[in-house]
Amino acid sequence: MIKRLKEIQGSSDFFRRTQDLTAVMPLVREIIAAVKTRGDDALLEYTNKFDSVKLKEIEVTKDEIETARRDVDSDTLRSIKDASVAIANFHHRQKRVAWLDEFREGVFIGEKYVPFDIIGAYVPASYFSTALMCLIPAKIAGVRDIVMCTPPGKDGNVDPYTLVAANLAGATRIFKVGGAQAIAALAFGTETVPKVQKIVGPGNVYVTVAKMQAREEGVEIDFPAGPSEILIIGDETANPAFIVADMLAQAEHGAKSKAVLVTDSDRLAAEVERGLKAEAGSQSWIIIGDSMNECIDFANEYAPEHLEIMLRDPMAVVKQIRNAGSVFVGSYSPVAAGDYATGANHVLPTAGYARLFSGLDVDHFVHRITLQWLDKAGLANMKDVLVRLCEAEGMDKHARSIETRFSRD
Numbered sequence: 161m162i163k164r165l166k167e168i169q170g171s172s173d174f175f176r177r178t179q180d181l182t183a184v185m186p187l188v189r190e191i192i193a194a195v196k197t198r199g200d201d202a203l204l205e206y207t208n209k210f211d212s213v214k215l216k217e218i219e220v221t222k223d224e225i226e227t228a229r230r231d232v233d234s235d236t237l238r239s240i241k242d243a244s245v246a247i248a249n250f251h252h253r254q255k256r257v258a259w260l261d262e263f264r265e266g267v268f269i270g271e272k273y274v275p276f277d278i279i280g281a282y283v284p285a286s287y288f289s290t291a292l293m294c295l296i297p298a299k300i301a302g303v304r305d306i307v308m309c310t311p312p313g314k315d316g317n318v319d320p321y322t323l324v325a326a327n328l329a330g331a332t333r334i335f336k337v338g339g340a341q342a343i344a345a346l347a348f349g350t351e352t353v354p355k356v357q358k359i360v361g362p363g364n365v366y367v368t369v370a371k372m373q374a375r376e377e378g379v380e381i382d383f384p385a386g387p388s389e390i391l392i393i394g395d396e397t398a399n400p401a402f403i404v405a406d407m408l409a410q411a412e413h414g415a416k417s418k419a420v421l422v423t424d425s426d427r428l429a430a431e432v433e434r435g436l437k438a439e440a441g442s443q444s445w446i447i448i449g450d451s452m453n454e455c456i457d458f459a460n461e462y463a464p465e466h467l468e469i470m471l472r473d474p475m476a477v478v479k480q481i482r483n484a485g486s487v488f489v490g491s492y493s494p495v496a497a498g499d500y501a502t503g504a505n506h507v508l509p510t511a512g513y514a515r516l517f518s519g520l521d522v523d524h525f526v527h528r529i530t531l532q533w534l535d536k537a538g539l540a541n542m543k544d545v546l547v548r549l550c551e552a553e554g555m556d557k558h559a560r561s562i563e564t565r566f567s568r569d
Contacts (some may be wrong), residue, residue, distance in 0.1 A: 161444070162430075162433055162446045162447075162448065163443055163445065163446070163447050163448070163451070164447075164448050164449075165422070165448060165449040165454055165455070166456060168447065168451075169392050178333050178388075180365045180416065181364075181365055181368060181369050181372070181511075184365050184366055184369050185369055185373075187340075187366070188340045188366055188369045188370050188373060189373065189418055190369070191206060191339075191340040191341050191344060191366075191370070192343075192344040192347075192348075192373060192374075193372060194206075194341075194344075195341050195344035195348065195350065196344065196348045199345075199350035199351050199352075200218060200291070200350045200351045200352050200353075201392045202340075202341065202350075203218060203337050203341050203345055203350060203352075203353070204218070206339065206341040207311075207312065207336070207337065207338070207341070210338070210339055210341075211311055211312060211314075211338060211339075212314060213312050213313070213314055213315070213316050213433055215312065215316055215318075215336060216337055217336075218335050218337060218352045218353065219317055219333060219334070219335055219352055220323065220333075220335065220336060224317065224318070224323065225323050225324075225327050226333075227320070228318075228320035228323035228324050228327075229320075229324055229327075230402060231320040232277045232320050232321055232324050233295050236321065236374075237324065239290070239501075240288065240321070240324065240325050240328065241328065242291050242501065243292060243500055243501040244290070244296060244325070244328055244329060246484035246501050246502060246551045247292050247293065247296045247297075247501075247503050247505070248296050248300065248503075249503055250503030250504055250505075251296060251297045251300050251503075251505070251521065251522050252300055254297075254300075254521050254522040254523065254529075255300055255301065255522050256271075256273045256522070256523070256526070257273075257472065258270065258271060258272040258273060259271060260531055260533070261288055264538065264541065264542075265537060265538060265541060266534060266535040266536070266537040266538020266539070266540075266541060267340040267532075267533075267538040267539075267541075268531070268532070268533040268534070268538075268541065269531065269532055269533075270426035270530070270531040271311050271528055271529065271530050271531060272528070272529050272531060272534075273527075273528055273529075274526060274527055274529060275302035275303045275304070275525055275526050276301075276303050276358055276525055276526070276527070276529075277303070277304050277305065277357060278303070278304065278305035278306075278307065278354060278355075278356045278357055278359070279298055279303050279305075279306060279307065279356050279357060279359070279360065279525060280307045280308070280309065280346030280347075280358070280359045280360070280471070280545045281294035281295055281306065281307070281308045281331075281359075281360050282294075282308075282309055282310070282342055282343060282346070282354035282359065282360070282361035282362070282363050282367055282371075283300070283308055283309070283310040283322060283326070283360065283361055283562045284310070284311070284338075284361075284363055284364070284367075285310060285311040285313070285319065285322075285338060286319040286321070286322060287322070288319065288321035288322040288324070288325040288326075289499060289500050290361060290362065290507065291308065291310075291322055291325040291326040291329055291331070292325050292328075293505050293506050293507050293520065294308070294329075294331050294360050294507060294520065295308065295326060295329035295330050295331055296329045296330065297505065297520060297521060297522045297524065297525060298330070298360075298525045299329065299330035299523045300522055301524075301525035301526050302525075302526070304332075304390070305332045305333070305354070306330050306331050306332050307331070307332065307333050307334075307335070307346065307353070307356055308326050308331045308333070308334045308335070308353060309334075309335045309337045309338070309342035309343075309345065309346060309353070310322055310326075310334070310335075310336070310337075310338065310342075311336070311337070311338025311339065311342075312336040312338070313335075315333065316336070317336075318334065318336055321525070322484045333354070335352070335353055336392045336437070337353065339363075339364075339367060339370075339508070340365050340366040340367060340369065340370035342367070342370055343359060343363075343374055344370060344374070346359050346374075346379075347359060347370075347374035347377065347379040348374075348377075348379075349500050356379070357379075357380065358379070358380040358381065358522055358524070358525070359371055359374060359379060359380070359381050359382070360381070360382040360507065360524060360525075361385065361476050361507060362385035362386040362507055362508075362510075363385070363386045364386055364387065364414070364416070365386070365387065365416065366568065367386060368384050368385065368386050369415070372384060379436060380519055382507070382517075382524050383509045383513055383516075383517035384509060384511060384513050384517075385507055385508065385509060385510055386419050386510055387413065387414060387416035387418070387510065387545055388410065388413040388414075388417045388418075388465060388466075388510065389410070389417060389418040389419070389420075389464055389465045389466065389510055389511075390406065390407065390410045390418075390419050390420070390464065390465070390466040390467075390468065390495055391420045391421075391422065391459055391462055391464035391466070391468070391484075392406060392419075392420070392421045392422070392467075392468040392469075392470060393423070393434075393455050393456065393459055393467070393468070393469050393470065393471065393477065394421060394422075394423045394425070394428055394470045394471065395423065395424060395428070395454075395470075395471045395472060396424075396425040396427060396428060397470075397471065397472045398423070398425075398428055398470035398471070398491065399470070399491055400428055400431035400432045400435055401435065402470065402491055402494070403428075403432050403435075403470065404432055404435035404436055405494070406419075406468060406494050406495060407419035407421065407432070407436060407495075408436070408439055408498055409494070409495065410443070410466075410495070411443050411444070415443070417443055418443055418444075418445070419443055419444045419445070420444070420445045420446075420447065420464070421444075421445070421446045421447065422447045422448075422449060422455045422458050422459060422463070423446075423447070423448060423449070423455065424448070424449050424450065424452050424454070424455055425448075425453055426448060429446045429448050432446055433446055435436070436459070447555050449460075450565055452471075452477075454481050456477060456481070459481065459483075459484070460480075460481065460482045460483045461483075462483075462512070463483035463484065463512045463513070463514040463515045464484055464485065464514065464516065465484075465485040465486070465508045465509065465510040466484075466485060466486055466488065466498075466508070467481065467484040467486070467487045467488065468486075468487075468492070468493065468494070468495065469481075469487065469488070469489050469526075470490070470491050474490050475488045475489065479558045483514050483515045484503060484514050485508030485509050485514045485519050486498060486505075486506070486508055486519055504519075505519050505520045505521060506519075507519060507520035508520070520554065536565070539562070539565065540566065542564065543562055543563070546559075547559045547562055547563060
């Protein structure tokens with residue numbers, strides 16, 4: 161579908177990508193309440209209802225992991241290991257180091273970074289790449305217990321690639337639970353699934369809403385992540401075949417995923433529309449702006465999860481991008497490369513939340529503590545300023561807490 165940009169400006173229908181979330185909230189609340197009340201029994205019932213499988217055990221065993229290793233062919237295993245190395249190398253560069261500096265004589269200021277004790281990662285069914293993306297940064301951060309939930313297949317087993325990837329990435333426990341019920345289990349704990357401090361990972365609208373509701377009840381999350389989306393900025397130099405391929409690739413994520421091309425070229429828009437034909441259906445939009453500046457403004461307003469820039473001078477436009485989960489620069493940087501093995505994380509904010517959140521990184525798995533160390537000379541040098549500020553706010557006892565340290569001098 162081709163639209164002129166001015167036709168959709170101010171259109172709430174186009175930009176309201178969270179409407180599906182509202183529709184599922186009542187059911188998600190019901191699921192969360194059931195899991196909080198009935199624990200494992202509720203998990204088993206919902207797994208039977210939504211995944212059509214009757215489980216006897218929720219937790220994946222060591223024997224199941226060993227069987228998965230035997231089932232994964234050596235070439236794929238080697239590729240998973242290659243991807244894990246790239247992801248680890250990228251995220252090692254994000255790891256922060258404690259510091260303590262003397263900002264003035266006798267006054268030392270710094271920070272230390274403390275990993276969470278236990279986190280939960282949600283991995284959609286058969287998305288073994290997401291296991292790598294969620295667990296490797298947690299391990300690099302130093303998280304002690306890394307718990308993963310993922311839906312079972314119809315045979316009651318977890319996809320072997322996902323098990324192998326999770327084990328390689330550092331999962332300490334893995335559970336055969338999907339959907340909103342998995343988020344509830346991680347958020348509040350059951351007889352089998354431990355309560356975690358933070359939940360990360362993408363999912364469908366039920367998972368996303370469950371994460372948002374868990375946060376309202378005091379469990380931290382990374383950000384709303386799902387369904388997936390791509391926006392491509394292209395000019396007359398862009399290859400329409402590349403754009404079509406990337407928009408169709410986005411459709412593989414499911415019926416709720418969305419692919420958008422914004423361009424100032426009528427010719428490119430027409431060629432891409434012909435290439436898409438009926439394959440992508442309502443998931444694809446082609447939008448024509450009167451100028452490239454309009455296209456860039458639109459991209460920043462849309463704040464996509466994935467942004468591809470296929471222009472004559474893409475780096476000039478990168479400087480103008482303010483809102484995006486991850487940016488793919490140039491004609492040979494498809495989202496698929498980042499989904500698997502460039503090393504950058506593919507767990508990213510969707511539905512416009514890239515205006516507020518960054519993609520998953522090592523920082524999501526630590527909390528920061530500031531350090532302040534003053535010796536007597538340092539405090540003495542600041543005493544007059546501190547006392548004056550305390551008294552100006554009417555905090556006389558604050559002032560006395562400083563003065564008392566020098567009352568016998």
